[in-house]
Amino acid sequence: MPESDMARPLLERDHGGSVGPWGPSSGGTVGILGTGDFARSLATCLLCSGFKVVVGSRNPKRNAGIFPAEAELMSQEEAVKRAELLFVALYKEHYCTLRSLAGPLAHKILIDVSNNQEVNTKGESNAEYLASLFPHSTVVKGFNVVSAWALQSGPKDGNKQVLLCSNCPEARSHVAGIARSLGFTPVDMGSLSSAREIENIPLRLLPFWKVPLVLALGLFLFFYLYNFVRAVLHPYLIENQNKFYKMPLELLNITLPCVSYVLLSLVYVPGVLAAFYQLRRGTKYRRFPHWLDQWLLHRKQIGLVSFFCACLHALYSLSLPMRRSARYLLISDAVKQVGEGGSGRRVGGGAGLAHGDLRIVWHHGARAALPIGRHLPALRLQLTQLERIHLHPVPAGPGGAARQHAAHTRLRMEPGLRRKVLQVLPAPHLHPHPGGAQRHYPGPSGPAPALRPPQADADPQGLGEEELRPDHDAQSHGGSAGKFQHPVRRRCPLPLWVQLSRIYCVYLSQGMGGPTHKPTGGLLPPVL
Numbered sequence: 001m002p003e004s005d006m007a008r009p010l011l012e013r014d015h016g017g018s019v020g021p022w023g024p025s026s027g028g029t030v031g032i033l034g035t036g037d038f039a040r041s042l043a044t045c046l047l048c049s050g051f052k053v054v055v056g057s058r059n060p061k062r063n064a065g066i067f068p069a070e071a072e073l074m075s076q077e078e079a080v081k082r083a084e085l086l087f088v089a090l091y092k093e094h095y096c097t098l099r100s101l102a103g104p105l106a107h108k109i110l111i112d113v114s115n116n117q118e119v120n121t122k123g124e125s126n127a128e129y130l131a132s133l134f135p136h137s138t139v140v141k142g143f144n145v146v147s148a149w150a151l152q153s154g155p156k157d158g159n160k161q162v163l164l165c166s167n168c169p170e171a172r173s174h175v176a177g178i179a180r181s182l183g184f185t186p187v188d189m190g191s192l193s194s195a196r197e198i199e200n201i202p203l204r205l206l207p208f209w210k211v212p213l214v215l216a217l218g219l220f221l222f223f224y225l226y227n228f229v230r231a232v233l234h235p236y237l238i239e240n241q242n243k244f245y246k247m248p249l250e251l252l253n254i255t256l257p258c259v260s261y262v263l264l265s266l267v268y269v270p271g272v273l274a275a276f277y278q279l280r281r282g283t284k285y286r287r288f289p290h291w292l293d294q295w296l297l298h299r300k301q302i303g304l305v306s307f308f309c310a311c312l313h314a315l316y317s318l319s320l321p322m323r324r325s326a327r328y329l330l331i332s333d334a335v336k337q338v339g340e341g342g343s344g345r346r347v348g349g350g351a352g353l354a355h356g357d358l359r360i361v362w363h364h365g366a367r368a369a370l371p372i373g374r375h376l377p378a379l380r381l382q383l384t385q386l387e388r389i390h391l392h393p394v395p396a397g398p399g400g401a402a403r404q405h406a407a408h409t410r411l412r413m414e415p416g417l418r419r420k421v422l423q424v425l426p427a428p429h430l431h432p433h434p435g436g437a438q439r440h441y442p443g444p445s446g447p448a449p450a451l452r453p454p455q456a457d458a459d460p461q462g463l464g465e466e467e468l469r470p471d472h473d474a475q476s477h478g479g480s481a482g483k484f485q486h487p488v489r490r491r492c493p494l495p496l497w498v499q500l501s502r503i504y505c506v507y508l509s510q511g512m513g514g515p516t517h518k519p520t521g522g523l524l525p526p527v528l
């Protein structure tokens with residue numbers, strides 16, 4: 001494809017007068033109502049990112065000392081007048097105390113950051129309640145998945161996402177810009193009706209764990225039974241040997257790696273299937289089938305359960321030779337050998353090992369080392385799962401996995417490799433996202449990040465709602481921002497098998513899967 005096409009970002013960031021009045025570069029002011037933990041952390045974070053901050057309190061004098069000097073503390077009325085966009089850092093129960101401010105709050109953006117004590121399964125969300133109190137203001141739900149601690153200590157990889165929803169797309173994109181300025185990754189969750197789902201996320205403990213745990217249990221039972229028949233029942237019935245003592249420890253120990261390996265393979269298989277789907281459809285911006293979507297969303301948990309089984313196996317393996325029974329078996333073996341005249345082979349009255357004995361010792365040593373070595377590649381794969389942990393789940397619901405997968409494939413593929421993969425594929429059909437030019441994001445001044453376009457317009461099911469995110473990957477590799485952005489691809493005219501074999505050749509020429517290759521880089525499907 002022409003190099004000029006590659007160098008041109010699909011969406012230019014709009015620097016013109018469209019940046020909202022509260023952008024740090026344009027001297028806008030962000031207001032915060034409330035002076036609690038969240039308000040304090042948020043004020044510090046906003047100030048550090050270059051925003052002007054005013055804080056509205058019922059008692060500004062009392063709380064003056066607890067905020068950074070740059071934040072202006074004032075009455076709630078004054079703060080509302082000074083700011084166009086306000087974070088409501090109060091509990092839902094206290095929203096009604098703001099009723100008298102309905103007039104000054106009209107036509108302003110209110111960001112509802114509140115959480116609940118219990119999971120809300122029905123009834124209106126806090127954000128909808130706030131919207132009903134202030135019908136002339138625009139309410140955006142967001143930042144509730146970020147703790148006051150995370151705001152202060154800076155976003156970490158695990159919990160970088162800020163889920164946003166609002167009935168006003170423009171307000172949503174302004175808040176997305178602020179989130180991005182603070183170092184978070186905004187995720188567009190659509191209209192305000194998603195607020196309940198967003199509010200429930202922090203209350204969900206260990207999401208997505210049920211299926212992996214049930215799966216692991218099922219696999220464990222299956223392999224345990226299989227090993228029992230093979231190692232205990234069969235010798236008992238055929239040779240009348242009693243090996244039931246193996247049941248509590250040894251059988252368990254040979255079952256665990258079986259479970260671990262099968263689970264590990266289940267982590268990587270959906271990635272391959274996803275690549276297959278993407279190649280077949282000629283785009284990666286279409287929703288996967290539901291079962292694959294769910295499977296992809298569970299990979300992290302499956303990988304961690306697999307890692308846990310592997311750790312248990314390592315522990316068991318180390319403790320096995322320490323058992324009394326092991327020592328007993330060893331001694332009885334030695335006694336048996338002496339009885340059979342085995343010691344007669346020793347040269348020099350037992351001062352050293354004979355050649356034959358040495359060979360046996362070597363043999364045993366190598367056999368003992370082998371299991372450790374053969375698990376190392378698996379360990380490497382399992383450890384790569386750990387870095388994928390997010391403290392709150394990837395946007396659940398339709399298309400969640402597709403978004404996550406798209407993000408992962410883009411972020412992980414090395415630019416050099418991506419270029420090669422793209423070179424062997426036919427030229428893509430590029431076109432900007434409809435309405436993309438209208439989007440604008442207030443953010444700190446400086447070089448504009450290349451924007452990653454969302455779903456194709458051909459996506460009728462709402463995946464196109466995904467928020468634009470800066471392509472950090474492209475930026476972090478020698479300023480190649482804007483290159484290799486291929487969100488939309490026409491159906492490839494080449495047969496699938498030709499495309500696959502070409503990509504495979506590129507993989508081979510890059511030494512994919514070799515020991516020096518970056519982990520997971522070669523394991524994820526090629527990006528299109």
Ligand SMILES: NC(=O)C1=CN([C@@H]2O[C@H](COP(=O)(O)OP(=O)(O)OC[C@H]3O[C@@H](n4cnc5c(N)ncnc54)[C@H](OP(=O)(O)O)[C@@H]3O)[C@@H](O)[C@H]2O)C=CC1
Nearest residue numbers: 034035036037038039057058089090091094114115147148
């Ligand atoms: N803390 C956290 O980590 C997180 C908090 N949140 C959400 O942020 C919001 C604020 O949380 P947080 O800062 O921890 O709460 P705090 O209890 O620390 O602060 C709440 C603030 O509300 C105001 N307030 C207290 N009582 C009343 C009242 N009777 N009437 C009117 N206003 C009152 C006070 O401000 P003043 O006296 O100045 O008016 C107070 O500082 C909550 O909705 C919470 O769910 C969301 C994510 C994380």
Ligand SMILES: [Cu+2]
Nearest residue numbers: 257313371375
């Ligand atoms: Cu092993």
